[in-house]
Amino acid sequence: MEQQLEKALNEFASQPETVGVLLANRQGLCLGAKGQINPNVSGIGMAISEQVCKLEPNLNPPTICLYSGNKRCIIKKDGELTGVIYKQKPN
């Protein structure tokens, strides 16, 4: 019943430089995660996107990029879903 969701997660988790992907629902609960990413991140990812949306309440939710060394984390909210992607530049 969740094959299409699995397929989408697998497809994006195997893209270049991508280490892990996660989808959260509107309650911050993890719908699915693939790769080296902690499913508990769903709640915090959504909380971050909610806070950032307050910067410009009239605009569409922005994409958030967090950088640390050669790793980066991209978070974006779109309606019911919040996506979190962990990426890493190869050394």
Added chain:
Amino acid sequence: MTDEVKKYFNGLLHKVNGLYIIQVTDRDGVPLLRVSQDKNVDFALMPSFIPTFATASEQAGKLGLGRNKVIISMYSNYQVVQMNKLPLILTFVGGEHCNTGHILALEHQLDAHLEDIKLAVNEA
């Protein structure tokens, strides 16, 4: 020191959007620590509220899925997240649209603080 701990829990309460109460009790519902925003959420203070969860958690452990850790209850106006940290029980009460995932993510942060509080209950 108690103030610092309360301040920490208050900080958590304000970090999560829509969270009204964080409460640490023993399994009979006797409160050890409670922080709340000014909302009328008296049902969490009812004496039978916590023991009911303790029973439900014990019975839920017989479903063949291992020990029950968390029960999330969604009501029309509130949501209640209760964590089995026996001898302690952790209760979070939030609004309907509160970020449940964020509350669950707090569990790991709180474990370290709960170790101290557990000692107070265990000295029997």
Added chain:
Amino acid sequence: MEYLRPVWNCLRTFCGCIHCSEDIGNQYNYEPSERTYLLADPAIHNSPALRQTNSENLSNEFAQSLPRKDENALCRLVQSTAMNMIDVGAMDLHNLENEEYNDRIKLYSQRLQQQWNSIQHPEKGSSGFLRDIPNANDQLCVMNSTDDLLQMSNFLREGHAALLNLRVDHNEAIVVPFRIP
């Protein structure tokens, strides 16, 4: 399910009558499988207890023919089944008296005060924005990659489409697993 409770109560009393002293704590060490024999000694399989008898003679014959080991095995089985049976109605909520409630509150707050006053927690280092990041200026100059933004938009679009196709496939079971590895 109502008829089961008197049956279990009956069996529990029966175990009490034959002096079963099995400790409930041992339940958790006893892991029966489909290969576990209830009656340990194969010779017992030919005992009169297992032959078809009239119900009024059954309990007499049973009590006489079972050796002690098998009584214990039977007790263990009954107790572990009773422990695993879900019976919310029978649980009686032990509500604390007001006095005991208030006493405990005082006791806990005293103990917590003692504990927290005797613990020396290390001072938190002074916080500062971006203090822990070396070369913060360099990090701040990194431009966002448009590939990343595109990947995220595609990811969310596929995610939405997948959610629309999420449905429960009925297959006769009462509980349908979802994302259980």
